[in-house]
Every structure is written in structure tokens, then in C-alpha cells.
Amino acid sequence: MILFFLTSGLFLGWSLGANDASHIFGSAVGSKMVTFRKAAIIASAFFIVGAVVQGSGTSHTLDKLGAVNAIGGSFTLALAAAITIYMMTKFALPISTTQAIVGAIIGWNFFTGNHTDSKTLGKIVSAWIAGPVIGAAFAVLLYIIVKWFKKSARIHLIKFESYIRTGLILVGAFGAYSLGANNIANVMGVFVPAFHLNDLHLWIFTLSSSQQLFLIGGLACAAGILTYSWKVMNTIGNNILELSSEAALVVVLAQALVLFIFSSTLLSNLFIRIGLPPIPMVPVSSSQVIVGCILGIGLYKGARNINFRVLGEIGLGWIISPVASGLLTFILLFFMKNIFGINVGSKALESVSTSDLTTNMAMYGQPDVSGIIKYLLLGLLIFGTIGIIFYILLENKKRKEMQRSEEKFWKNMK
């Protein structure tokens, strides 16, 4: 039963992978510098790593907005957010999972009569505004640096493009890591208080209960990237602004930096240590950041290059997604509670802390799930290794065939 309740989170993860994760490599794939296959594999792997290693920071912020205190509620609001995202993705509108999940949490707060913490909401919304603005500033700055470097270094165009390509892969990996760290809370954050799994010991490291949830969410995201992100990658890469290869690199790097800033506790602590205000650990919308980055470069190059119609469509999506998600959550919660009789949560007592909730809800835990995850990881490792070997052999064969046909051609010419 507990695994069934997780399915809506997995569906949401799949939607996040198909939609938000595609922003990382959208510019690179759109500018044809990196193939979709390569981009999808790198994004999937690094997203999972980012989610597991650094995903806990932002999930606390969502907890403060509304700590969903029943697994039925977690299931319902993840489902509502996922359906909203799926519908928007179906119409090729790059929307934000962050906004969908925040809309869903507020919908849950309304339904259960819980108070929505306006301070936390304000922090989240201000991060949504700051994200694209910082992204645009980073993008313009980095673009100027790259352009200056290209002009003064006098590198051969082909060599420069090969550096850009390598850079796109490295920066894309960093971007996927940052996205995993920043956005996994959107997928699994609402399940964290309701689940308690045994620690999973894997040779050199141990995965805690939340990390195991983030791993499952990360795998669902990877499935979304591999199966459905192609369409959104093309929207991002080609429709807003025709991107040059160096602009594509700059966009990905600027976006990765913004996501990293809003999810790195290390950086936030460093800010505090040097006497600056801490950086809020907030899941920011990668869609908004990427649009901010592209817009920044577009404005720098002259606004005539920007396709404002697509920008307008994206803006509309930003308004629609939290509203639609909130309404859908409210309706679904009503049906879940009154028709299926599932406990979707109740008004929380102000004095009850999150840790108390975790303890109370530990009864939902199912230690066996850890065992399943262990075997799942082993299977993935084996299949991944086989896949890589197969890919290398296939590429080698193709190269040899090409070489043979070339030699044959010149032999016939003589």
C-alpha cells in the first residue's frame, strides 16, 4: 500500500524530468552541440546524484509552507501537481514544478484549514522573482566574458567549438546536479515526514530515509528525462531565441549557478560567516531561470532577436500552473476524503513540531522498501554497465564501417 501512495510522487518526478530537467540541456541540444542521447544520460545520472547528496536543504522550506501530515494528502497533492504539469507539458509549455507543488500545498492548507505561512510563501515567491533576474545578470556577464575570450584568444573556430562542447557537457552535468539538489524537494518533499525507512548501507556510504526517497524520486525524474524531454528541449532551444553555441553554454552555466546558490547550505553558511544575510534554501523554478538567462542575452544582443509570443505563452503558464494545481488539489482532496474515505490530513497543532510529526507517522514506514531499493540499485548498475559496453562497441563498429567505405571510395577513384 505504501508503494502505491508513492506512485503519484513518481509520476510527479517523471513530469519534472520531462519538463524542468530538459532546461539544463535544452539550449545545448537545440543548438545541436550535444546529442539528445548524450544529454539525457548525463542529466539523468547527475540529477540523481544531486538529489541524493544535497536534496534535503530545500525540502525543509516546503515543510514550513505546509507540513502535510497524512500520506493520503501527500499522495493527492503530488498527483494534482503531476497532472497539472503533464497537461502543460502536453501543450509544450515549459512550466515549473515548484509552482505546481507550492500551488498544491496551498490548496491542501485551504482544504485542511491550515494556516499558510506568509513569511515562507513570501520567501519562495521572492526567490522566484530573484531567480530569473540573477540568471539574466549572470548570463550577460558570462556572455561578455566568453565573447571577450573568443575575440582575444584567437582560437581556431573548430577548436573553440570543441571547447564549448566539452564545456556544455561539464556545465550540463553541474546544472543537472544543482537541479537535482534544488528541485527534488518538489517531488519527494511532501513524502519525507510521512515515511520512515531503515538506513541503507551501501559499501562505502549510507543512505538515510529521506535520501532513499530522493533516490526513488531521482530515478523517476531520470525516466522522465529519457522518455519525454525531447519536445520541451526543442521549445527551449529554438523558440525563444536562436542560440549560438557559446550562448548555449552561458545559459546553462548561469542557470546552474542560480540553482546551486539557492540549494547550497555550504554557501549559505559561508555568507553567514562573513556577515552577510543567509541565502534562502528555496526550490526555484528552473523554467523561470532559463527564460531569464535567455532574455538577458537577448536584451544584450538587441531585443529584436526575441520571440515575445513564446515568452508570453511561458508567462501565462507560470500563472496557470499554481492556480490550476491548487484548485485541482482542493477538488481531489474533497473526493479522496469524502468518497474514498482516505485520511488526507488535518489541521496541525501549532505546538507540534516537524520531528514530532515524523515520529507519529513512522507507523507508515515499511523497512522492507530499503531492501527493494538495494536490489534496484544493483540491477541498475549491472544494466548501466552492459549498456555502456554495448554503446562503445556500437560506436566502434560504426566508425570502422565508415573508414572502410571511405577507403573503398578512394580505391575505386584511383
Add this chain to the structure above:
Amino acid sequence: MPVFTRTTKNLIIKIDEFFDDIDLGLLVFREGIKAYLDKDMDSFHRHLQKVDNLENNADRLQREIENEMITHSILPQHRSEVSTLIDELDEIIDALKSSLNEINIEMPDIPSSLNKNFISITETSINAAEELIPAARAYFIAPYTVREKLLKVYYFESETDKLSLSTKKIIFQEMDHLDLAHKAHLRYIIHHIENISDLAQKAADLLSGMAIKIVM
């Protein structure tokens, strides 16, 4: 990664070698015409053979460059333009070879009084094409300098037009002792030589657009 770097290096070397072939072909063509006008047929044939070899090598390089760009997905955004540029440059060396071959087959009788005119037309036409090569090289290293380099191509092309026009005028209006077929034959040879600068201008137009696109 090392495999990819090797491919990149090989491609850069091949593109440079291709430009060298065109550059050398232009030099050899100029010497070939001079040898023909001096009635030094041994030297002319040697130059013809040399241009033929250079053209074959350029064809091979063109094919390899295009193949490598496609198979290794190099310069995806500029690939078609670079291929077209290489095509246009290859057309120049093709024109050099075919012009020398025409002269070799038809053996036009060029009056010695027109030697200077023919040498001038050849010089300016070849100059136009020669100025194109550094501009094409600059596209890959310093694209913002391409347009200023191309100015010389346009200058030499218009000079070639003027020279060929005045020579044609001399042939048809002042050389009454030549019959019409002879005059037409000379005009045909002039057309062949000035065609090289026209091809250079066509490639320059393409290169100019490419440079704007990459600098923006």
C-alpha cells in the same frame, strides 16, 4: 576525449591544407599563363600537371572535411555554410584547371601585342582570388577581420572587369587584321581568366555573410 581532440586537430590541418592547395593553384596558374604567353610549352605543361594534382588533392580534402564534420558533428551551426564555402573555393581551383586545359587543347593564338593585357588580366583576377584565401582563413581565427580583408577581393574583381573590357575593346575595335573567329576565341579565353575573379567575388559574398553571423 583524446579521440575527439585528434579529430579536431586533423580537421583543422585538412582545412589549412585545402586553403594551401587553392593558394598554390593560383600561383601555378599565373605562372602557367605566363609560360604560355612566352611560348614555353614545357613549362606550361608542367604547370598544368601541377594544377591538376592540386585540384585532385583539393577534391579529396573537400570530401574528407565534409565527411568529418558530419560524422563527428563538428560546427553543427555553421557546418552547411563552411561546406558551401569550401565548395565555392573548390570551384575556383576547378576553374583554374579547366582554363589551363582549354588553353592546352585549343592553343589560342594570342598576338604578342596583347601579352601585357593578358598578363594584367591574369594578375588582377588571380589577385582577387588570392586575397580571398586569408579572409577565408581569418573566418576561423579572427572573424571580425574578414570583411576588411574582403575589400581587396572586390577591388581586384572590379579591376579585372575593367581590364578585360578594355582588352576586348582593343581586340574588336582596333585589331582589324584578325578575323571574327579569332577575335571571338580571344574573348572566350579572356572570359575564362576573368571568371576566376567572379568566382572569388561569389565566395567573398558568402564569406561576408558568414562573418557577420558569427560575430553577432
